[in-house]
Amino acid sequence: SEGLILLSSDKLIIDINSFAKSILNFNNNSLFFYDYKILKELEEIVEVSFNQMKNMSVELEFEKRFYKCSTFCVEGNNSRVILMLEDISKAKKLDISKKEFVSNASHELKTPLTIISGFLETIMLKNYNDEKQLFYYLDIVQNEVNRLKKLVTNLLSLSTIENNYMKSNKINLLKIDEFILKLERTFEFLAQEKNIKLNFNYKNESMYILFPKEWLEIIISNILDNAIKYSAKNKSVNINLDIIHNTLIIEIQDFGIGIEEEDFTKIFERFYRGDKSHSSTIEGTGLGLSIVKHMIDIVEGEIMVRSKIDEGTTFSIYVPIIEILKVD
Numbered sequence: 001s002e003g004l005i006l007l008s009s010d011k012l013i014i015d016i017n018s019f020a021k022s023i024l025n026f027n028n029n030s031l032f033f034y035d036y037k038i039l040k041e042l043e044e045i046v047e048v049s050f051n052q053m054k055n056m057s058v059e060l061e062f063e064k065r066f067y068k069c070s071t072f073c074v075e076g077n078n079s080r081v082i083l084m085l086e087d088i089s090k091a092k093k094l095d096i097s098k099k100e101f102v103s104n105a106s107h108e109l110k111t112p113l114t115i116i117s118g119f120l121e122t123i124m125l126k127n128y129n130d131e132k133q134l135f136y137y138l139d140i141v142q143n144e145v146n147r148l149k150k151l152v153t154n155l156l157s158l159s160t161i162e163n164n165y166m167k168s169n170k171i172n173l174l175k176i177d178e179f180i181l182k183l184e185r186t187f188e189f190l191a192q193e194k195n196i197k198l199n200f201n202y203k204n205e206s207m208y209i210l211f212p213k214e215w216l217e218i219i220i221s222n223i224l225d226n227a228i229k230y231s232a233k234n235k236s237v238n239i240n241l242d243i244i245h246n247t248l249i250i251e252i253q254d255f256g257i258g259i260e261e262e263d264f265t266k267i268f269e270r271f272y273r274g275d276k277s278h279s280s281t282i283e284g285t286g287l288g289l290s291i292v293k294h295m296i297d298i299v300e301g302e303i304m305v306r307s308k309i310d311e312g313t314t315f316s317i318y319v320p321i322i323e324i325l326k327v328d
Contacts, residue, residue: 003085006074007033009050014080023067023085038062042069042083049073049081059088066092108151112144155287171322174213175206176241182217183239187224194233198224202241207248208322211299216319219295222288223252223315230313231256248319255312264305268293 003020005013011033016026024036033039033046038060045056049071057070066089074080119137128134180200191198209216220239227237231254238253259267268289296303301319 001087003087005039005083005085007046007081007083009079011046020085023087038067038085039083045069045071046081046083050079059092065089105155109148112148112151115144116141116148151287171208171210172213173206174209174216174321176202177204179213179216180239180241183220183224186221187228190225190228191237194228194231194235196228196231196233197236199236199238200241201238203243205243207243209248209319210322211295211319215295215299219292219317220250220252222292223317226288227252227254227256227313230254243321246321248321250317250319251314252317253312253314258309258311259305259307259313260309261307264307267305268303 307313
């Protein structure tokens with residue numbers, strides 16, 4: 001994982017390993033240091049190393065990858081320097097992701113807390129006209145508290161998903177009919193509020209899966225919850241489950257507002273919510289699909305999305321199963 005380049009004082013490449021060759025797109029006919037774009041970026045530390053016999057180290061971003069670049073003076077020979085290129089892209093991107101996550105999480109937590117604090121202050125100072133207005137303010141506070149609870153629950157889910165999977169990595173029997181019945185009961189009230197018909201189509205079979213049944217419930221529930229939220233009243237949502245070649249295929253189709261094509265990949269990012277005028281009033285934490293994607297990645301599954309604005313969205317999920325058993 002480390003590229004090594006031996007340089008002479010006249011900036012010629014004396015020796016180079018295979019990993020460094022791949023970084024440079026090395027050409028045997030070109031041994032001059034400055035013929036390679038990435039090495040031009042390192043001119044300063046190389047010059048200091050040769051002139052002052054001093055080891056140097058910097059981080060460099062090149063063609064969407066991150067490298068730690070270090071120079072080592074060859075002891076007893078001031079005319080040669082070893083340049084080491086270490087690919088730290090994974091660690092760097094993880095660090096950037098963590099910083100963005102903390103920033104986004106802080107912002108998402110601050111908004112409801114500010115609203116709660118403001119209305120509680122108003123109530124304590126008795127700045128309301130009558131009991132009706134008081135209960136209106138309390139209702140807003142309660143909604144924001146519920147929003148906070150959901151956000152914190154989702155944050156905890158993200159932090160524990162992988163650990164729980166490692167501890168629960170055992171065979172689980174999933175009975176489709178029982179599983180679907182639980183989903184129907186869970187979403188019955190939410191669907192009725194908008195007069196949305198939930199159409200469940202599935203084979204009455206059982207299967208073995210190598211992850212907790214609760215995971216599948218979380219995956220489908222997050223997508224189904226969005227399908228209902230983003231659908232207009234008096235529509236329908238189709239939930240299809242099928243088994244092909246030891247793969248459980250789940251399709252959730254709504255006839256709602258749809259998703260812009262440019263947002264297909266962004267919707268799986270933490271805290272991402274399409275800031276469209278027709279969806280700005282819909283509540284959500286922006287974590288649901290991120291949790292779904294993380295879970296599916298861990299079980300080595302796949303999720304795909306198809307959508308057209310004002311026509312609807314279909315999420316297709318593919319998760320591996322072990323063996324199919326017919327239910328008597």
